Amino acid sequence: MTPDEAVDRGFLDAVGRLPAPPSAGRTHPDEPVSAGGPLTGARALEIFGAQLTSRHLDLAARVLRRQGHGYYTIGSAGHEANAFVAGALRPSDPALLHYRSGAFYAERAARVPGQDPVRDALLGMVAAAEDPIAGGRHKVFGSEPLAVIPQTSTIASHLPRAVGVAFALGRATRLGVTGRWPDDAVVVASFGDASANHSTAAGAINTACHCAFQRLPLPLLLVCEDNGIGISVRTPAGWIEAAYGHRPGLRWFSADGTDPAGVYAAAAEAAAWVRERRQPAFLHLRVVRLMGHAGSDAESAYRGPREIAGDLDRDPLVATARLLAARGLASPAEIIGRYEAARRRVLATARDAIRRPPLRSAVEITAPLAPSRPAAVAELASCAADDAVRRDFFKNKIPEAEGPLTLAQAVNRTLADLLARQPGLLVFGEDVAAKGGVYGVTRGLLKQAGAARVFDTVLDEQAILGLALGAGLTGLLPVAEIQYLAYLHNAEDQLRGEAATLQFFSRGQFCNPAVVRVASYAYQEGFGGHFHNDNAVGVLRDVPGLVIASPARPDDAAAMLRTCAAAAAVDGRVCVFLEPIALYHTRDLHTEGDGGWLAPYPAPADWPATHVPLGRGRTYGDGTDLLLVTFGNGLRMSLRAARRLAAAGLSCRVLDLRWLAPLPAEDLLRETAATGRVLIVDETRRTGGVSEGVLAALADHGFRGPVARVASEDSFVPLGDAARLVLVSEAEIEKAAAALARQPR
């Protein structure tokens, strides 16, 4: 017998053995099934329907797999008590679900007209293009009308976002911004017992406690579906309660999955507690895992037959059937009738689902990745706050009247302008508020925009990014700061696995607009070593759809930051904005006092003319011997080198890429055609660095002329003067340029 057949048979046998309903003492459907409890007979009957649906979807998944039609067999069998959790919440409460929360999903769908959880799940399993959430890209629990935010299968990676949504709910209300969810919503996030140990879960739950401890509103219900095992590794008995039962600010609730009335009562109490107090709670739901981890999992390799059979005795469907029969709400025969009807319905839908077409082209698959409405982006990027609002915000010290600014000042004034324009825009990170950032880039913003919009976060980059993702999803516009590029690497999955995939796995129905500012790159005069001089961007460059801005000059930084904020707001794009630390306070270009690295701040009337579209570079000079292609610190070094090369009789032009993704291929090819020779000046590493992308773009577009690159070593940056030995230098650029210029075109 296969595990699914055993579970199927087990249910039918157990219900067949139930005693006939009592002739006296039947519970009326409007009455509670247990004295004083909130679950009525009618609701128990309804929620049982969701449990049946979920169970038959799991059974069908195994059949579809055996037939070669289905691609997903991780099921919810044994966890179906979570339907009673769904029943105790509102269908409009945003939910981020564990992959075993199928019965939760089915119960929620049953309460929203026009929804069909059977079809949703089956189309996902067979990877049909009509799958309403991911369009055949993944089997996820997600639905826009059901407020279910789709998940990836990375353990616990949804929890920082869940905390972010809960935080943003309270913040949107405080700011008077109409968000995506009702003001009094409860955010619910479910996860497994092994997942509760993941640092992402531990960090997210810690952040929730940290907020609650300060009495910040955080309406989050964490539901740990504890089946005592993660694939084959057991969770020590009592661990979840020991780890999370006594956390500051986190109210503990617990329930047994074989007691439907108890689960419903605990979930209702927990939901009411969170809803009223706007504080987080933890619901520990004790369940079993039936049919192994997934279809491919031979559970008998690591669990004995008695233990597996013991789980069958704790089947939550049998538990609900027992309750219904004991209260006289349904006879065993009626229960089996409903069970078989659910099976027929699922199998009929499955027969239809397998005929639905799959995704048919790469174009179709990638369509949701990088939505782009450049005209709307340009329009918003060129839009400032009303003049009176703006003057008030800047206390009449408007930035265009300040004279030439440094890059740090330009970013600061632009952030202020964005805050003035957009009431839902938030600026947050470590040390950004009172201190104004390690480099003073956010100085004064707290005073200008107030503590509700400019604030310090807990020291956890995953939490910062999770907050950004939740805030964007809720309808706010997050501008998060990560203190150094090295520390973005700490939290990358939130960008790569969560932020960048959301539109992909929801066909654009959900998005998490975000701008993530990062103090980046090296050249700190030997100070700080690797962690403050990180020059690794490879891990960002390969994230589909991610925008990577790399401004070098103050005027570009201002315009590009406005573009990023607009691309996030208009197209839901996730933008990483790499600010070169070494250029933050630079004033001069060629000689001391020349002010060549300063730029005036344009008045709003000039914003349309100075708009920088995504993926457009900037050319300096009209030399014809050689093109220097660069970005960031490389721009200043290249311009300085170019001047000396000109004096030596070599005429160069310099292209600042400005965007590392999307790369400005059009500008690159135009300038390459004008010069015929290309030297790439790349301060990131030779391996995985930007020059690889530029070389590939040149090759892809048929450039066959002389090309060379100078790039930083494949090394971490050491402390002191030794740093220069691994980083690109102006002398190196000049030498490479002279050598390249000797090559025939």
Ligand SMILES: Cc1ncc(C[n+]2csc(CCOP(=O)(O)OP(=O)(O)O)c2C)c(N)n1
């Ligand atoms: C970050 C990460 N590491 C590893 C995995 C592989 N994996 C998938 S499910 C799982 C076990 C999860 O167990 P638990 O949280 O108890 O959930 P359950 O399946 O028991 O409901 C593992 C290790 C993953 N998905 N994500």
Ligand SMILES: [Mg+2]
């Ligand atoms: Mg588990």
